[in-house]
Amino acid sequence: MSEKNTPAADPTYSIYILGKKYEVPAGLTIMKSIEYSGYQITRGCGCRGGVCGACSTVYRIKDDPKLNVGLACQVNAEDEMYIVQVPYMPIYRAKYDVNTTECTDESVLRLYPTLKRCMGCNTCTNSCPLDLKVLDYVSALLQGDFDTAKHLSMECVMCGMCANRCPAGLAPMNMAMMVRRLVGKKAHKNTAQFAERLKNIRDGKWTAEIQQYKALDRAGLQPIYKQFQSSNRVDV
Numbered sequence: 118m119s120e121k122n123t124p125a126a127d128p129t130y131s132i133y134i135l136g137k138k139y140e141v142p143a144g145l146t147i148m149k150s151i152e153y154s155g156y157q158i159t160r161g162c163g164c165r166g167g168v169c170g171a172c173s174t175v176y177r178i179k180d181d182p183k184l185n186v187g188l189a190c191q192v193n194a195e196d197e198m199y200i201v202q203v204p205y206m207p208i209y210r211a212k213y214d215v216n217t218t219e220c221t222d223e224s225v226l227r228l229y230p231t232l233k234r235c236m237g238c239n240t241c242t243n244s245c246p247l248d249l250k251v252l253d254y255v256s257a258l259l260q261g262d263f264d265t266a267k268h269l270s271m272e273c274v275m276c277g278m279c280a281n282r283c284p285a286g287l288a289p290m291n292m293a294m295m296v297r298r299l300v301g302k303k304a305h306k307n308t309a310q311f312a313e314r315l316k317n318i319r320d321g322k323w324t325a326e327i328q329q330y331k332a333l334d335r336a337g338l339q340p341i342y343k344q345f346q347s348s349n350r351v352d353v
């Protein structure tokens with residue numbers, strides 16, 4: 118075979134997991150690269166679709182001092198990447214009754230008094246794997262501008278990186294979640310869509326389907342889970 122016809126070798130990347138080097142095919146996500154390296158991910162993995170926030174990961178590329186943050190199921194591995202998946206950390210979450218709590222400055226500060234400690238350092242924004250403007254929505258909360266806070270935080274996947282790295286101990290994603298619930302409750306309380314959805318739930322529209330899933334054992338659930346992974350659609 119002439120040199121011209123020799124197929125090029127598939128490119129591989131060197132990655133480091135817990136400090137140990139592995140060779141993986143180029144083009145895989147961090148999550149798939151970890152699995153290709155022989156690890157079974159039993160924690161820190163949920164939807165595999167960038168929605169659940171379970172797979173937050175910090176990484177560095179060799180010789181680059183920047184510490185990067187990303188979702189392992191969404192970010193592709195790179196050559197000379199040093200990977201650390203972030204374990205679960207308990208994060209403060211206030212208890213409140215969404216039906217009786219008003220969305221006011223007073224209730225937000227009462228339930229999340231740490232909000233006043235924000236130093237404006239921007240670590241939260243720099244830690245967000247989705248590049249949300251976390252400090253901007255924290256500032257909006259401080260100013261009582263709940264609509265802005267709601268819009269700026271709407272795509273949050275609750276991975277918790279902002280809270281894990283905040284030097285003042287704030288839990289931005291939980292504060293924003295509460296405000297979205299309270300604002301949403303007020304805005305959507307009397308809409309036709311809300312009334313219809315409530316009626317569907319009360320009439321048990323999805324009860325049979327839920328019971329069907331609950332009755333399945335692991336062997337029954339696995340093919341459904343795989344089908345869901347490949348098509349984002351579930352048929353039982």
Ligand code: FES
Nearest residue numbers: 163164165170190
């Ligand atoms: S596994 Fe759900 S966001 Fe990555």
